[in-house]
Amino acid sequence: MLAQLPPALQNLQLPLRLRLWDGHEFNLGPEPSVTIVVKDPQLVTQFTHPSLDLLGTAFVEGKLEMEGSIGEVIRVCDELSQALVDDDEGDQPIRTVHDKDTDAAAISYHYDLSNEFYQLWLDQDMAYSCAYFQTGTETLEQAQHAKFEHLCRKLRLQAGDYLLDVGCGWGGLARYAAREYGARVFGITLSKEQLKLARERVKAEGLEHLVELQLLDYRDLPQDGRFDKVVSVGMFEHVGHANLQVYCEKLFGAVREGGLVMNHGITAKHTDGRPVGRGAGDFIERYVFPHGELPHMAMMSARISEAGFEVVDVESLRLHYAKTLDFWSKRLEANLEKAAAMVPDQALRIWRLYLAGCSYAFAQGWINIHQILSVKTYSDGSHGLPWTREDLYR
Amino acid sequence: MLAQLPPALQNLQLPLRLRLWDGHEFNLGPEPSVTIVVKDPQLVTQFTHPSLDLLGTAFVEGKLEMEGSIGEVIRVCDELSQALVDDDEGDQPIRTVHDKDTDAAAISYHYDLSNEFYQLWLDQDMAYSCAYFQTGTETLEQAQHAKFEHLCRKLRLQAGDYLLDVGCGWGGLARYAAREYGARVFGITLSKEQLKLARERVKAEGLEHLVELQLLDYRDLPQDGRFDKVVSVGMFEHVGHANLQVYCEKLFGAVREGGLVMNHGITAKHTDGRPVGRGAGDFIERYVFPHGELPHMAMMSARISEAGFEVVDVESLRLHYAKTLDFWSKRLEANLEKAAAMVPDQALRIWRLYLAGCSYAFAQGWINIHQILSVKTYSDGSHGLPWTREDLYR
Secondary structure, eight states, X not given: OOOSOOHHHHTOOOSXXXXXXXXXXXXXXXXXXXXXXXXXXXXXXXXXXXXXXXHHHHHHTTXXXXXXXXXXXXXXXXXXXXXXXXXXXXXXXXXXXXXXXXXXXXXXXXXXXXXXXXXHHSOTTOOOSOOOOSSSOOOHHHHHHHHHHHHHHHTTOOTTOEEEEESOTTSHHHHHHHHHHOOEEEEEESOHHHHHHHHHHHHHTTOTTTEEEEEOOGGGSOOSOOEEEEEEESOGGGTOGGGHHHHHHHHHHHEEEEEEEEEEEEEESSTTOOOOSTTHHHHIIIIISTTOOOOOHHHHHHHHHHTTOEEEEEEXXXXXXXXXXXXXXXXXXXXXXXXXXXXXXXXXXXXXXXXXXXXHHHHHTSEEEEEEEEEOOOTTSOOOOOSSSGGGGO | OOOSOOHHHHTOOOSEEEEOTTSOEEESSSSOSEEEEEOOTXXXXXXXXXOHHHHHHHHHTTXXXXXXXXXXXXXXXXXXXXXXXXXXXXXXXXXXXXXXXXXXXXXXXXXXSOHHHHHHHSOTTOOOSOOOOSSSOOOHHHHHHHHHHHHHHHTTOOTTOEEEEESOTTSXXXXXXXXXXXXXXXXXXXXXXXXXXHHHHHHHTTOTTTEEEEEOOGGGSOOSOOEEEEEEESOGGGTOGGGHHHHHHHHHHHEEEEEEEEEEEEEEXXXXXXXXXXXXXXXXXXXXXXXXXXXXXXXXXXXXXXXXXXXXXXXXXXXXXXXXXXXXXXXXXXXHHHXXXXXXXXXXXXXXXXXXXXXXXXXXXXXXXXXXXXXXXXXXXXXXXXXXXXGGGO
């Protein structure tokens, strides 16, 4: 039995209750909004040093339980961690070799989890990336629709354009571009589950004459400049810093002169890409996005430029992603019983923390998201873009 | 007497005539639009290797003359250079130590040349930076006015805001922000001539209660976060790569939390900042902007981020600057006699080449210009910006 709190915890004023395996409770401050139930006695000694990775891992492994709203759990755990963990500890960048096999395995780990699970909390089109809230009061469905529209407008998409969608997910954007703009779309993914459902949806909507989807690695993209435009949403995070150059070169080879390329993805706070957040990066690497590596927007812009593109428009949508993830997290929390029937308990624990945690991380500014629009400028220096961005907002 | 062209020139098909000191003429192709008059026999041997720096320097030194419109002269000289000069020759970055003395001298060299000379070809407000053409059909005056407005909108400028204008030039933007938005403005420059005329104009408009202008180095800016917003137009090009970090830190120290910072400036094509253009960079360094160093937009974004800012919006205005410089060049060309009475012959030759040449360089994509908007995000991760950029286009 533990007679008292470890000294490190005694002087904290946090709305947090610790409940031990034997029923003993300690309040770290008045009116606790969150209870951490410590089920494994060995954990207590580690509580002098509660990184977000430590707390998250213990939760995933069932060594502790969290009571309270998941958003509040994340917030209070961050305060706990902030009080006791050196900001620079942990969160060293984990650089792994990325090749076709490791990338395929990493993508499968996350995206092949369960289509019905993702359907439970994503919007109807299953857009699994930052939505676009024009006023902040939209529904998730409206905001994902607006995201598709914003991307198509930035690409100045026109009927007959041949659009490459790199990392097409469940095909929501591909179908939108075909249906609303009359574009021909070639979409690629490394997730078999995504591909299966995405193809079904293309067929159900009668868009097979416009939308072709394939299981294909970006390194195998045709290099004959056949595409008029390229869109890549939530994909470059998986490429790895060392491969970003090849990735950008493959896009350059795939698109014609004058073609616009949109890279929309999560970006690091630090210019060298090292994670922020007292161990949260380690948790994400281990359980959520193995081999994920976030580039800073400057690093991504540099690689894009070095491949030969000209960067013409960059927009941060950081708080849009905080809001998007908050929608997803709340939907999942409202459907935990259904979710538990769809995925293993450990996966559910991981996704609960990850969705609420990343919403928090975007809101705090630990991570960012940038839409980076670039153009493969003609050899005479022209690019065919309008003088201003006003057309995006008509 | 030269009996025939050097072999290297014999097989070129260019609309170019060479006229020698003795009256002999050689056409490099049918219907020449440009004539280069070679006045110095020693130049001919160098014509096997006519970098833009060589041609420009010879023109500045009076060793050759150019006949034809200045824009066509630039174009044909580039084609000549392109045919005979290795693209990688010359144009090594010239990195010099930047301190307060060297910066003051470099700024004085360019900007203290002659106020009346600049008035001859700039717009009425003497905005000496890229204008903003909303449709491409505007006059220079309209487009410079639109540039002021675009910058103020991006900064979400409000009445009472305390705006720092770093590199305020002749004060056009400072007066616009005060007059149209009711902002208080503190503008700094290192050019005594600019300051003198800028202050006269503030006084003439009765804006002394709102606009204060000082001769001040950016390293001496107050570091107490007193400013609500910062605008820096055409200034970071003079800072030098090695000092960009200090420059960004000084802006960070000068602005309050939640404050927006606009860096609008010329950017390099290559990510390491090395110049493009067969010697044109050397010419600019020697005669036009001594100690100027263009950062790539990724380099600039990295330095801005490392100082603590969040990059929220980037826009390339490359073709706007090509058009702006074309306006300036045409105005100067139409007033060469007046100009000759204002500045030494050598300066006039330099500015003629520089204005037409930089218009060409922007049009070709050798250099770019980016407006990089960043924010000193609050510690809770908020930044107070609207959800979208739609307000810029109302």
